Amino acid sequence: MKFTKRTNTCGELRLSDTGKSVVLNGWVSQVRDLGGVIFLNIRDRFGITQVTVNSEYKEIYKIANSLGLEYVISASGKVQQRTSVNPNMPTGEIEVLAENIEVLNTSEVTPFVVEEDIKASEELRFKYRYLDLRRKKIAENLVLRSKVYNIVHKYFERENFVEVETPILMKSTPEGARDYLVPSRVHKGKFYALPQSPQTYKQILMVSGIDKYVQICKCFRDEDLRADRQPEFTQIDLEMSFVDERDVFNVVEGVICDIWKNIKGVELKQPFRIMSYDEALAIYGTDKPDLRIKGELKIINITETVRKSEFKIFSDAITAKGIVAGIKLSGQEVTRKIIDGLTNYVKSLKFGGLGYIKYNSDGTVSSPMLKFLNEDIQSGIKNEFSAEAGDVLFILSGEKKKVLNGLGNLRLKLAEQFNLVDETKDELLWVNDFPLFGYDDDSKSVVAEHHAFTMPHEADLTKLADGCKDPAANIELLTSIRANCYDMVCNGSEFGSGSIRIHRGDIQSQVFSVLKLSKVEQEEKFGFLLGAFKYGAPPHGGFALGFDRIIATLCGTKDIRETIAFPKTTSAVGLMDNSPSPVDDKQLKDLGISLNG
RNA sequence: GGAGCCGUAGUUCAGUUUGGUUAGAACGCCUGACUGUCACUCAGGAGGUCGCGAGUUCGAGUCUCGUCGGUUCCGCCA
Numbered sequence: 001m002k003f004t005k006r007t008n009t010c011g012e013l014r015l016s017d018t019g020k021s022v023v024l025n026g027w028v029s030q031v032r033d034l035g036g037v038i039f040l041n042i043r044d045r046f047g048i049t050q051v052t053v054n055s056e057y058k059e060i061y062k063i064a065n066s067l068g069l070e071y072v073i074s075a076s077g078k079v080q081q082r083t084s085v086n087p088n089m090p091t092g093e094i095e096v097l098a099e100n101i102e103v104l105n106t107s108e109v110t111p112f113v114v115e116e117d118i119k120a121s122e123e124l125r126f127k128y129r130y131l132d133l134r135r136k137k138i139a140e141n142l143v144l145r146s147k148v149y150n151i152v153h154k155y156f157e158r159e160n161f162v163e164v165e166t167p168i169l170m171k172s173t174p175e176g177a178r179d180y181l182v183p184s185r186v187h188k189g190k191f192y193a194l195p196q197s198p199q200t201y202k203q204i205l206m207v208s209g210i211d212k213y214v215q216i217c218k219c220f221r222d223e224d225l226r227a228d229r230q231p232e233f234t235q236i237d238l239e240m241s242f243v244d245e246r247d248v249f250n251v252v253e254g255v256i257c258d259i260w261k262n263i264k265g266v267e268l269k270q271p272f273r274i275m276s277y278d279e280a281l282a283i284y285g286t287d288k289p290d291l292r293i294k295g296e297l298k299i300i301n302i303t304e305t306v307r308k309s310e311f312k313i314f315s316d317a318i319t320a321k322g323i324v325a326g327i328k329l330s331g332q333e334v335t336r337k338i339i340d341g342l343t344n345y346v347k348s349l350k351f352g353g354l355g356y357i358k359y360n361s362d363g364t365v366s367s368p369m370l371k372f373l374n375e376d377i378q379s380g381i382k383n384e385f386s387a388e389a390g391d392v393l394f395i396l397s398g399e400k401k402k403v404l405n406g407l408g409n410l411r412l413k414l415a416e417q418f419n420l421v422d423e424t425k426d427e428l429l430w431v432n433d434f435p436l437f438g439y440d441d442d443s444k445s446v447v448a449e450h451h452a453f454t455m456p457h458e459a460d461l462t463k464l465a466d467g468c469k470d471p472a473a474n475i476e477l478l479t480s481i482r483a484n485c486y487d488m489v490c491n492g493s494e495f496g497s498g499s500i501r502i503h504r505g506d507i508q509s510q511v512f513s514v515l516k517l518s519k520v521e522q523e524e525k526f527g528f529l530l531g532a533f534k535y536g537a538p539p540h541g542g543f544a545l546g547f548d549r550i551i552a553t554l555c556g557t558k559d560i561r562e563t564i565a566f567p568k569t570t571s572a573v574g575l576m577d578n579s580p581s582p583v584d585d586k587q588l589k590d591l592g593i594s595l596n597g
Numbered sequence: 598g599g600a601g602c603c604g605u606a607g608u609u610c611a612g613u614u615u616g617g618u619u620a621g622a623a624c625g626c627c628u629g630a631c632u633g634u635c636a637c638u639c640a641g642g643a644g645g646u647c648g649c650g651a652g653u654u655c656g657a658g659u660c661u662c663g664u665c666g667g668u669u670c671c672g673c674c675a
Contacts, residue, residue: 036632050635069625086635112608113625115636119609123667176675196675223674224598348600349671409670451675570668 003104004074011047015093017079022096024049025104027134028071029114031064038064039095042075045139050082050095051075063101070107070114070131076100122561126575129566141563144263145551149216151262152236155255161214161238166201168194168218173525176451177221180231188592194220194232197544200529202239203453203501206540207532214238216547224570227559228493228549231572235496239542245484245500249274249430252488252496252543256428256550263554266426272488273429280431281401285408287434290492291427293415299407301325302395305380311372313352317397325403326355326395327411328385332418334358334392345413346396349406355395359387369395412492426553428490433457436464436483437514439475446471446478446514452526454499455484455541456507468510478514488545490553498543505533 006025013022029048030041038061040051053064067073077099086092111127112120114134125132133139156163172179172193179193197219205213215237222231236255240248253270260266273291280289283298303323306314314324343354357367359382370378385393394410396403415421436456440447448454456464460481467474467481484500502508508530512522522530548560561567568574588594 030635032634032637034632034634034637035630037634038632039634039637041635052633055632083633084635088635092635109607109626117636119624121603121609121667123604124608126667173675177673199675221674224672226674227669229674344601345670448675454675569666571666573666575667 003102004076004100006074009046010042010044010049011090013049013079013091013094013096015081018081018094020079021076021099022079023074023076024051024096025074026072027107027114028067028069028073031067031069033065040064040067040073040075040098042073043134045134045136045143047090047136049091050086051077051098051101052095053098053101057098060098060101063103064098067101067103068107068109070110070134071103072105072107074100074102074104123569123575126561126567126569129576133565138562141551141555142565144554145563147263148259148547148551148554151259152216152255155258156212156214156238159212159251159254161212162210163215164205164210164213165215166195166198166217170195170201171528173200175448175525177223180220180222183591183593185590185592196221197235198237199451199453200526202237202542203529203537203540204532206239206241207535207537209241209538211241212238213240213542222572225568225572226570227561228552230548230560230564231568233560234547236545236547237542238544239540241538241540243500243539243541245432245486245541248498248500248541248543249486252498252545255545256488256495259550259554260426268426268428275429275431276433277431277435277482278433281404281408285404285406285411286492287431287487288489288492288494289408289429289431290412290415290421291429292422292425292491293411294420294422295330297327297329297411297414297420299325299327299404299411300384302381302384305384306373306377309373309377311369313355313369314397317399317403320399322398323400323403324395324397325407326385326393327407327414328387329392329394329414329418330388331390332392338417342394342410342413346406346410349409350402351396351398351406354410355397357381357387357393357395359389359391361389363389423556426491428488428495430486431489432486433482434485434487435479436460436481436485436511437478439479445516446475448511448515450483450485450497450499452511452515452517453501453508453529455502456511457482457484461507464507464510464514468513471514471516484541486543488543490549493549493553493558494546495549495553496543496545498541500539500541503533503537503539508533 004023007023010024010026024042026042026044028040029043032039036055038053040053041048042051053061055061075096075098077096079094080097082093082095110131112124114131116135116137118135169182169192172181172191177196179196182192182194184190184192198215198217202213217235217237218232219235220232225231249271253272257268257270260268277287280287285299301323302325303318306324307318309315317324339356346354355369357365359365387393396406435449436454437446438449463477463481467478471478486499487497488495502511548563551563552558552560555563566574566576
């Protein structure tokens with residue numbers, strides 16, 4: 001089909017183009033019909049240009065009169081200076097005086113108006129994503145994403161990395177997240193899994209001598225979703241041989257700095273701050289602290305100060321080996337209503353209630369728990385927090401990790417409620433020295449915190465050697481082992497994580513015995529990896545960055561759906577294509593699958 | 598798996614607290630007028646399974662229970 005092709009995009013014509021004959025192709029985004037003259041706004045992903053149709057040109061005027069929003073047109077004419085400039089648009093000084101208009105396609109009335117200040121709900125926008133993507137704001141997110149791909153590829157090319165594609169259809173391993181399964185037709189009753197990450201492959205590539213591997217890859221995890229978690233997501237996955245933690249940090253910092261410099265024009269300060277897991281948990285109540293919060297709102301542990309108190313809630317917690325801790329909020333109007341709201345919040349986190357001490361400006365102190373605390377303890381608490389008039393302390397008690405987590409969440413809640421987050425900057429840091437093992441209450445056993453191939457700290461190797469003989473009897477010893485494992489955190493969100501891997505068989509065996517993986521199970525689950533490791537595995541380590549979260553941060557949002565062309569809902573449904581969907585009985589039969597119910 | 602919020606015109610919402618006549622507004626859509634608009638303006642018009650299903654009631658958008666969808670958080674996410 002012939003049509004008059006564009007000579008320019010809708011975003012590029014300026015005053016200097018005055019007098020030129022041009023052709024624009026695009027979508028009708030607005031029609032203003034003044035009777036004798038019609039103004040059309042025509043849009044493509046580069047911008048919007050005004051096309052003016054005068055009633056003296058009878059034929060074109062008739063066509064212009066019939067146009068609806070989102071019709072695709074080709075408009076030809078001369079660029080002329082506008083009599084009244086629109087300073088709000090880049091092309092606002094000029095217009096195209098139409099000499100011809102072709103309708104390339106019509107459009108039905110759209111389910112919502114395509115406009116920058118979108119009114120439609122996310123649900124509707126996802127169903128008609130192709131309309132949503134016509135908005136500059138979303139399209140620009142995709143363009144930004146594309147630019148970052150390029151920066152990443154160039155960076156790793158310069159750094160001598162090899163980009164290797166790993167399989168999408170792989171072996172299922174019951175460790176970690178739930179797998180998405182793909183049934184095999186040839187081998188009925190058997191399944192592939194979609195990769196939760198290319199973890200095992202990239203380690204094998206190290207054994208292969210690839211030395212520096214990188215891949216921007218899709219990963220899949222069948223777990224419940226959040227604003228920053230999609231069932232399929234993109235990682236910048238990398239692995240290196242003959243490296244320690246610092247080498248990995250340097251490479252990852254390098255790519256992040258490159259991205260920030262090229263996209264935001266910001267020079268991030270290197271090296272990034274490093275904080276241990278223990279410190280992050282003790283001070284910020286989380287392994288991904290947001291360091292942008294004004295006043296910091298650090299957690300202070302007052303267990304010792306209140307140890308002798310007769311306040312039952314505290315003494316019960318302390319008797320049960322728990323802690324009492326709090327955070328101080330300064331210079332904010334904290335009303336009864338706000339405290340009630342915060343109390344409800346901590347109750348939703350399964351706390352009985354929220355303790356508070358409010359130091360009023362008139363010197364009085366409001367707190368329902370003061371009557372249970374003697375003068376010494378009261379002044380002790382005040383000292384611990386350096387509390388002054390106008391301050392409010394929020395206090396939780398109970399099991400240690402729960403209290404710290406609770407206060408960490410409360411910290412974020414307060415920061416949000418009182419607008420304490422400094423949005424003008426990005427705070428990146430490393431959190432390292434994670435525990436190698438955790439204790440799982442459900443299975444009453446020791447489990448890997450990161451994964452089974454994470455190298456323990458050299459200093460803790462004796463603990464592992466001792467503890468692995470009888471894991472059940474050495475839970476405390478084993479969970480105190482630190483791992484050579486690290487996360488990158490930006491603005492309170494986890495950008496990525498990685499570790500130095502175990503390359504020595506003896507250490508690997510010890511870890512497997514702690515995890516109670518028999519030789520048979522090891523062989524079944526990781527036989528191919530362990531097999532490869534028998535033939536000279538170099539010391540190696542790596543990292544994986546959450547690409548979608550990086551893009552979201554660069555776009556100034558927490559919602560990674562805004563950065564993904566075709567995202568899914570929180571129940572993992574694709575509203576546009578209606579996935580997942582039932583399939584034909586024949587397809588199931590081919591796969592040897594029958595459904596019950 | 599658990600908790601909160603939302604679901605009313607094509608769209609975004611009001612109306613639900615205290616059940617009661619014909620369920621409103623804005624934008625969009627249709628018709629008409631208008632030669633410098635840019636959120637054009639003006640006049641008129643069409644448009645509703647109040648998510649779905651039960652129940653209470655003389656009467657339900659409004660109350661109760663269930664269910665579905667969206668969303669946020671907890672659990673989960675090596």
